[in-house]
Amino acid sequence: MNPQIKILSLDPSGTGTTGICLVERKPNNQEFTFLDFKSKDWQEHLKFIVNLLKEQKPNFIIFENTNYIYGRQHQGTTNLYKLIGAIIGLEYTFDFVQQIEGVFVNRVKGLRKKLQTGIFEIPELTCKIGRGKG
Numbered sequence: 762m763n764p765q766i767k768i769l770s771l772d773p774s775g776t777g778t779t780g781i782c783l784v785e786r787k788p789n790n791q792e793f794t795f796l797d798f799k800s801k802d803w804q805e806h807l808k809f810i811v812n813l814l815k816e817q818k819p820n821f822i823i824f825e826n827t828n829y830i831y832g833r834q835h836q837g838t839t840n841l842y843k844l845i846g847a848i849i850g851l852e853y854t855f856d857f858v859q860q861i862e863g864v865f866v867n868r869v870k871g872l873r874k875k876l877q878t879g880i881f882e883i884p885e886l887t888c889k890i891g892r893g894k895g
Contacts, residue, residue, distance in 0.1 A: 769819035775803035775840025803840035826863030
């Protein structure tokens with residue numbers, strides 16, 4: 762078993778705010794680091810993510826994905842698609858990345874709802890009132 766595992770979790774945005782959580786699983790504890798990056802240029806988001814990868818060397822990357830077919834498409838949708846494609850390709854660039862997987866936004870929103878209503882709990886996670894419905 763790997764004594765330390767790093768998981769990089771991304772909520773990407775091609776033209777707004779990319780949310781980031783780095784989970785470091787050590788033999789006796791877990792550490793969580795939350796970051797965000799803001800820019801209207803998807804390539805700047807990618808540069809930030811690449812620099813974070815070089816610095817943190819995560820074993821796994823998980824990102825919020827989209828099914829690409831929904832009614833809320835807007836000007837930033839194409840840039841989001843470009844960023845998602847670039848994230849998927851990172852496993853070919855960094856040999857320390859063992860796996861990259863996407864989780865569809867519907868599943869993420871469903872889990873968030875269960876966490877917020879108390880139907881489901883993650884012991885290390887506390888839900889607080891944030892912006893919008895978060």
